Amino acid sequence: MSKIILEMRNITKEFPGVKALENVNLKVKEGEIHALCGENGAGKSTLMKVLSGVYPHGSYTGDILFKDSVCEFKNIKQSEELGIVIIHQELALIPELSIAENIFLGNEIASKGVINWNITTMKTRELLQKVGLTESPNTKVDDIGVGKQQLVEIAKALSKEVKLLILDEPTASLNEDDSENLLNLLLEFKKQGMSAIIISHKLNEIERVADSITILRDGQTIETLDVKKDNVTEDRIIKGMVGRDLTNRYPERTPKIGETFFEVKNWNVYHPLHSDRKVIDDVTISIRKGEIVGIAGLMGAGRTELAMSIFGKSYGKKITGQVFKDGAEVEFNDVTSAINQGMAYVSEDRKGNGLILMDDIRQNITLASLDKISKQSILDKNKEIMVAEEYKKKLRIKTPSIYQKAGNLSGGNQQKIVLSKWIFSEPDILILDEPTRGIDVGAKYEIYSIINDLAMAGKGILMISSELPELLGMCDRIYVMNEGSITGEVTKEEANQEKLMTYMTKSKVRR
Structure with a gap:
């Protein structure tokens, strides 16, 4: 039987007017990946902040035992010294510093106050190799993608001789390929004997990598499941999270779609800093009243850039093209004019x-x-x-x-x-950019219901999502983007994941 590396006993944490945790218990075995699941507000992140010392001893009641020793962490530094390292959902990297500077920030390799850059660079290369990155240690963090930044955070954790790695929504901002790479890395660390706690709303990922799952609901421990012995499925996890069976992930809706009332024609946008780089290339899209239109695409396809450039030209330079609303050409030259003319944008x-x-x-x-x-x-x-x-x-x-x-x-x-x-x-037109990112399955359903109500009221919805099942479950029609261009358009009836992925990786459709 595996040894218990971490035990949290009867943890209770209160904020003014809210009891965030009530007698929560958690046990993590050595060398396992332990998932923490629950709806937003269930107390998952709060529990991990208690563990890591973000909420210091004395601000909560209960006991933390790590390797059989009682711990009373006053800050993060004390928990890290024992090898407990947390990577928060919002990455804690400084974009203007290099990878090496970020990895050893606050933990510098120095003698008499002088940093030894040769050893720093050498150790950074070793750490990057462990997480599968080939970038130079001198590369600025701002110059690498979000997926690679997440790996830099893990390399930073490894530099602290991590024994228990805590990841809070590690794949929330990643595309499918980057998510797959990160999960494979976690499994590799597990083979090497590292323990990990992962918080995620992506239940398919939990099902794939976790050995055990503890479910929290309303700040209390509901149950801990052994993934293999208990034959755990996504539906089983959802029932524990929300307290009931959730038979349909997407609320039913009978579309009442009217005439086309919003069009963007021949839309071109250049990068705000690199004026010779075209970000959006000759895009034409339309939305009908009461219609939910999706935009699919891999990270970097230009989906957000398109949305922001339409919404009052809040992104890009040298923007050309036409926008029509109710058959008449309109100008959205700034955010205020876009709002005044019936447009809204929910940022990712x-x-x-x-x-x-x-x-x-x-x-x-x-x-x-x-x-x-x-x-x-x-x-x-x-x-x-x-x-x-x-x-x-x-x-x-x-x-x-x-x-x-x-x-x-x-x-x-x-x-x-x-x-x-x-x-x-x-608004008449509502752009939703990743409207359910980092949100649990119960809250997603509520937000989907709100979106459907808006469509039934005759609003036009443009929905951007990296989750293909979400687009397939919600949208009446889906545009697909790659490299700033529209590469395909499919109706709800003909859409499937394979078809969308094919369009997401192909070149521009030439008209």
Whole structure:
């Protein structure tokens, strides 16, 4: 029987007005990959922050035992000294520094205050080799993709002689190939005897790599499953997470599609810094009233760049082409004009671009439509409260109060706030860029229902997603992009993953 490397006993953690964890128990064996599953807000990340010392001893109750010794971590440095290293969902790399500088930041190889760059470079090369990267240690982190940045984070963990690696949503921002590489690396580390805890909403990945799964719900431990012995399936995990069977991942909808009312024709966009690099090449798309139109493509295909350039030219230079709404040509020269003419854009980065995390829910919901709650440039606070309470109820945002800071909520509830903000602006066209990234299956279903309601109300939806099953389950029609161009267009009836992948890897369709 495998030895227990980590045991967390009766962990309870409270925030003002919220009990985030209540008597949570977790056991991790040496050399296993242990998955932590649960809906957004179930307490997964909070539990890992307790373990790693982000929430110091004394701010919670309960015991942590690592290698049979009681631990009372006051900070991350103390947990890292024992070999417990956490990689958060938001990567903690500094883009302007080199790979080597990032890996040894705060852990510099130095003598008398002088860094030994020769040894630093040599050790960086060794670490990069372990994670399968061939980049130079002197390469700036800003010059490599998100998938490679995730591997740099793992190399950084290895530099600290990691014994228990914690990964919080490690593949949330990765494409399928990068996700596959990372999971294979985890399995390789497991062969070498490393223990790992992985938090992920991608249940197919959990099913593939995990040996054990602990499920949390509403801050409590529900059960721990042995993947092989208990014959674990995705449906079994979902039942534990949400407390019921979720027979359909996508809510049923009978489309009521009207006439074409929004078109983008011959759209060209150049890179904002490299003016000779064409990012979007002669793209033409259309949306009908009540239609959910998807955009599929691999990372770097130009999907987000297309969306942002249409939304008030918030990305790119030398933009050419035409936009038509209700048959008339319109100009969206800035974000304000786009909003005023009935367009909304839910960013893929809800924390960076979608919300002001330090502001409360009330302020975030009304932020894009202050004119609706103002008179002669003076905010009507009572009206603002009424609007926030209405959307809190309508979108079932789980929070003690509309005065709760947005940054304190789970990812699913943050996404509902972003959607509330844009629904309140009463758009005709809503662009959704990765609307369910990093969100659990239960919250996804609620967001899908909101999207369907908007379509049934006659709105036009443009939905970008890296998850092909999501596009297939939600969209009436799907455009496929590669290298900044449209390479295919398929209806719901003819669409399947194989066909989409074929278009995602082919060259531009020449007209």
